Amino acid sequence: MAEVLVFVDHVDGAVRKPTLELLTLARRIGEPVAVALGSGASDTAAVLAEHGAVRVLTAEASEFADYLVVPKVDALQAACAAVSPSPAAVLLPSSAEAKEIAARLAVRIGSGIITDAVDLEAGEQGPVATQSAFAASYTTKSRVSKGIPVVTVKPNSAPVEQAPAAGAVETLTVSFSAQATGTKVVSRTPRESTGRPELTEAAIVVSGGRGVNGAENFHIIEALADSLGAAVGASRAAVDAGWYPHTNQVGQTGKSVSPQLYIASGISGAIQHRAGMQTSKTIVAINKDAEAPIFDLVDYGVVGDLFNVVPQLTDEITARKG
Numbered sequence: 001m002a003e004v005l006v007f008v009d010h011v012d013g014a015v016r017k018p019t020l021e022l023l024t025l026a027r028r029i030g031e032p033v034a035v036a037l038g039s040g041a042s043d044t045a046a047v048l049a050e051h052g053a054v055r056v057l058t059a060e061a062s063e064f065a066d067y068l069v070v071p072k073v074d075a076l077q078a079a080c081a082a083v084s085p086s087p088a089a090v091l092l093p094s095s096a097e098a099k100e101i102a103a104r105l106a107v108r109i110g111s112g113i114i115t116d117a118v119d120l121e122a123g124e125q126g127p128v129a130t131q132s133a134f135a136a137s138y139t140t141k142s143r144v145s146k147g148i149p150v151v152t153v154k155p156n157s158a159p160v161e162q163a164p165a166a167g168a169v170e171t172l173t174v175s176f177s178a179q180a181t182g183t184k185v186v187s188r189t190p191r192e193s194t195g196r197p198e199l200t201e202a203a204i205v206v207s208g209g210r211g212v213n214g215a216e217n218f219h220i221i222e223a224l225a226d227s228l229g230a231a232v233g234a235s236r237a238a239v240d241a242g243w244y245p246h247t248n249q250v251g252q253t254g255k256s257v258s259p260q261l262y263i264a265s266g267i268s269g270a271i272q273h274r275a276g277m278q279t280s281k282t283i284v285a286i287n288k289d290a291e292a293p294i295f296d297l298v299d300y301g302v303v304g305d306l307f308n309v310v311p312q313l314t315d316e317i318t319a320r321k322g
């Protein structure tokens with residue numbers, strides 16, 4: 001069975017959930033071989049093995065942290081060459097950084113690329129990726145017709161599954177290209193942690209819009225999010241009004257989310273907002289206007305004032321967790 005390279009997104013050895021989802025998809029099309037780079041790379045092996053990695057290729061050079069994406073492109077290119085015969089695909093998460101790595105890798109190795117896939121299955125002529133296009137108005141299926149398929153996959157597109165495999169750690173030899181050291185990282189400032197999950201990776205997202213009517217009211221949305229262990233999102237109207245940070249904006253010019261559950265409160269459902277959340281598995285909306293367009297795409301809708309509904313929902317969830 002052909003091997004499938006999976007780029008590991010990790011922080012000092014702690015593997016992030018989208019990588020484990022990629023392993024589930026990789027197992028559908030071949031044998032997953034994980035590629036872990038940077039500080040703590042070898043610490044990722046145990047969890048990757050538990051989720052199906054037959055091999056874990058590691059490289060811990062300081063270049064991965066000291067320079068922007070090119071050293072990682074060099075490493076993935078080396079990994080492609082280290083796999084014989086050629087890998088059936090290279091899978092990466094659809095983060096901003098990984099999509100840049102994927103694009104550069106595809107150019108380097110002369111391959112086609114598919115970004116933001118929401119599903120992946122084996123096909124006779126290579127893996128077939130599902131994408132959700134034009135604000136989720138269309139679902140498309142595509143496959144790469146040239147070179148090793150490079151595919152980035154949105155978080156929450158597959159379940160995390162236990163599938164114990166050998167996970168043998170092997171050192172990947174990488175010779176860095178002349179471009180690798182072209183852009184140096186000069187400082188890093190960690191973002192203040194909210195204690196909530198990362199918006200694009202969260203299994204549940206609770207978002208607030210113009211109906212929240214002020215920054216001082218967003219604590220209602222945050223309280224519901226915290227009762228569910230969810231991330232907080234916001235519409236552009238709420239962000240433009242300065243009520244919530246731009247990093248939390250969901251939509252065409254914000255982040256794209258695809259959680260198991262999306263709760264929209266005081267959001268009308270403009271096409272540009274839908275573009276960022278329409279692939280969510282279950283959508284719930286709370287809006288006082290029964291005619292709001294958001295109700296066209298919901299699984300459950302509550303017509304009501306969010307200032308009544310949201311706190312009651314939070315209390316009920318908290319009580320049931322009791």
Ligand code: FAD
Pocket residue numbers: 208209210211212234235236237238249250251252253254255265266267268269270271272273276286287288289292304305306307
């Ligand atoms: P509104 O459309 O004003 O809706 C507010 C809703 O709250 C209404 O339906 C109202 O009935 C309801 N409401 C009011 N009070 C209450 C209450 N007390 N209880 C319950 N419900 C209440 N938008 C995004 O969100 N993300 C994007 O990335 C994005 N990108 C854009 C890019 C471009 C190029 C353009 C042109 C627009 C973009 N927009 C984006 C803006 C988008 O068109 C809408 O203007 C925006 O989504 C509206 O936000 P909203 O739903 O919060 O506000």
